[in-house]
Amino acid sequence: MDPDEFRRAGHAVIDWIADYWATLEQRPVTRADPPGTVAAALPAAPPGHGEPVDAVLADLDRIVVPGLTHWQHPGFFGYFPANTSGPSLLGDLISSGLGVQGMLWATSPACTELETVMMDWLAQLTDLPGKFRSSGSGGGVIQDSASSATLVATLAALHRASGGRWRDAGIDRRYRAYTSVHGHSSIEKAVRIAGLGSDGVRPVEADRETHALRQAALRAAIEADLAAGDVPAIVVATIGTTSTTAIDPLPEIGAICAEYGIWLHVDAAYAGAAAVCPELRWAQAGLEYADSYCFDPHKWLLTGFDCDAFWVADRAELVEALTVLPEFLRNAASESGAVIDYRDWQVPLGRRFRALKLWFVLRWYGAEGLRAHIRSGVALAARFADQVRADERFELAAAHPFSLVCFRLRADDDTNAELLARVNRTGRVHLTHTRVGDRYTLRLAIGSPQTAERHVDEAWTLLTAAADDLLAR
Numbered sequence: 001m002d003p004d005e006f007r008r009a010g011h012a013v014i015d016w017i018a019d020y021w022a023t024l025e026q027r028p029v030t031r032a033d034p035p036g037t038v039a040a041a042l043p044a045a046p047p048g049h050g051e052p053v054d055a056v057l058a059d060l061d062r063i064v065v066p067g068l069t070h071w072q073h074p075g076f077f078g079y080f081p082a083n084t085s086g087p088s089l090l091g092d093l094i095s096s097g098l099g100v101q102g103m104l105w106a107t108s109p110a111c112t113e114l115e116t117v118m119m120d121w122l123a124q125l126t127d128l129p130g131k132f133r134s135s136g137s138g139g140g141v142i143q144d145s146a147s148s149a150t151l152v153a154t155l156a157a158l159h160r161a162s163g164g165r166w167r168d169a170g171i172d173r174r175y176r177a178y179t180s181v182h183g184h185s186s187i188e189k190a191v192r193i194a195g196l197g198s199d200g201v202r203p204v205e206a207d208r209e210t211h212a213l214r215q216a217a218l219r220a221a222i223e224a225d226l227a228a229g230d231v232p233a234i235v236v237a238t239i240g241t242t243s244t245t246a247i248d249p250l251p252e253i254g255a256i257c258a259e260y261g262i263w264l265h266v267d268a269a270y271a272g273a274a275a276v277c278p279e280l281r282w283a284q285a286g287l288e289y290a291d292s293y294c295f296d297p298h299k300w301l302l303t304g305f306d307c308d309a310f311w312v313a314d315r316a317e318l319v320e321a322l323t324v325l326p327e328f329l330r331n332a333a334s335e336s337g338a339v340i341d342y343r344d345w346q347v348p349l350g351r352r353f354r355a356l357k358l359w360f361v362l363r364w365y366g367a368e369g370l371r372a373h374i375r376s377g378v379a380l381a382a383r384f385a386d387q388v389r390a391d392e393r394f395e396l397a398a399a400h401p402f403s404l405v406c407f408r409l410r411a412d413d414d415t416n417a418e419l420l421a422r423v424n425r426t427g428r429v430h431l432t433h434t435r436v437g438d439r440y441t442l443r444l445a446i447g448s449p450q451t452a453e454r455h456v457d458e459a460w461t462l463l464t465a466a467a468d469d470l471l472a473r
């Protein structure tokens with residue numbers, strides 16, 4: 001594909017995406033075709049000779065798009081949002097076009113330096129403690145996901161807790177990780193990958209009302225492990241749990257970690273984006289105790305997957321834990337100690353130029369544009385919650401500090417599951433569920449930049465219509 005062919009095909013592809021975004025609302029959010037439908041529509045073998053891009057686009061419309069869940073749809077309320085945006089896509093396109101590898105500063109200096117500055121900008125924008133800035137002992141890096149951030153934090157914590165033995169000789173003791181029973185599944189995965197086994201995670205009891213980690217239970221778990229001769233290595237606290245957006249008490253957890261010398265990682269994958277708004281920063285009180293922190297701009301900050309923003313208070317510890325230096329990567333800049341080599345801050349060696357999409361997003365929207373996006377989601381969630389509260393057939397199942405509302409019909413689990421299935425079958429909205437207090441609970445999470453009052457109101461209309469029908473049975 002020469003540059004002119006690329007230009008022609010590229011214009012067609014950009015048009016295709018713009019049309020897709022403009023027509024999202026008319027599409028069903030999800031379809032329920034049986035497994036294998038898309039695979040069966042594809043040829044069994046790759047083409048022997050090249051085909052034009054037009055032919056691929058035609059099959060994209062015919063085969064692929066009908067098999068999609070439209071995450072950018074204004075009626076998509078499932079899981080947490082994974083919103084993208086025009087500026088993010090354009091920045092990513094340039095990253096793909098440049099195709100540079102940013103594993104070392106020396107392999108593309110601008111790739112590293114733009115990332116360092118973007119992470120400092122984001123730290124400023126979300127008012128993080130000063131120790132996370134690159135001007136001090138800390139700094140930020142873009143990971144592919146919050147899962148990777150937790151893994152990397154766990155490895156650095158093990159390095160610290162073992163006095164370096166974990167890195168050089170492997171696991172020599174039983175090291176322990178602590179998180180609330182509502183901590184994300186990626187924590188157990190990280191602990192397993194790190195070699196501690198699932199038993200290495202101590203699930204700590206949460207408050208039954210707030211769903212936040214109980215500090216007394218954390219202290220008791222740590223004391224019990226110490227008494228057994230085990231080594232507490234890391235506590236993962238959450239701002240905005242996946243199930244209900246509960247907020248763990250960071251000041252108390254942080255004080256416990258400081259007392260016992262345990263690494264504190266704070267996972268704010270979804271809710272961290274809210275801190276661009278000064279009025280929502282209360283949720284990160286106590287963050288000054290954290291050794292590491294992350295949130296996902298790819299969830300609620302208009303930056304397409306993948307973009308997890310991860311900070312450490314002491315970058316030397318992280319680099320010490322992860323660095324391996326083969327001869328073929330040796331270079332004068334690295335040896336001078338004057339540059340950052342992000343390969344030492346992550347699991348893979350190679351890395352994409354992801355700072356570009358962040359740069360495009362931050363410049364296009366500005367702090368005020370990003371705040372408007374977050375505020376819109378919070379206000380729409382409050383509007384929906386008011387409707388739930390005003391209808392005595394329904395109840396709220398948890399607080400809604402951000403843009404997630406957990407609610408249910410005052411009815412049994414099967415009725416609530418049927419309610420969810422019915423509204424999703426309309427194709428107009430897509431909600432998912434969780435269990436709160438062991439009861440089936442519906443989740444409505446707002447985050448698409450296209451979602452407006454009418455979409456949230458439509459969700460409520462569909463829910464009440466389905467409820468009328470179910471309760472009349």
Ligand SMILES: *Cc1c(COP(=O)(O)O)cnc(C)c1O
Binds near residue numbers: 148
């Ligand atoms: C979504 C989520 C994660 C996982 O995010 P990825 O970036 O997909 O790995 C981790 N923790 C919490 C609290 C989440 O909500």
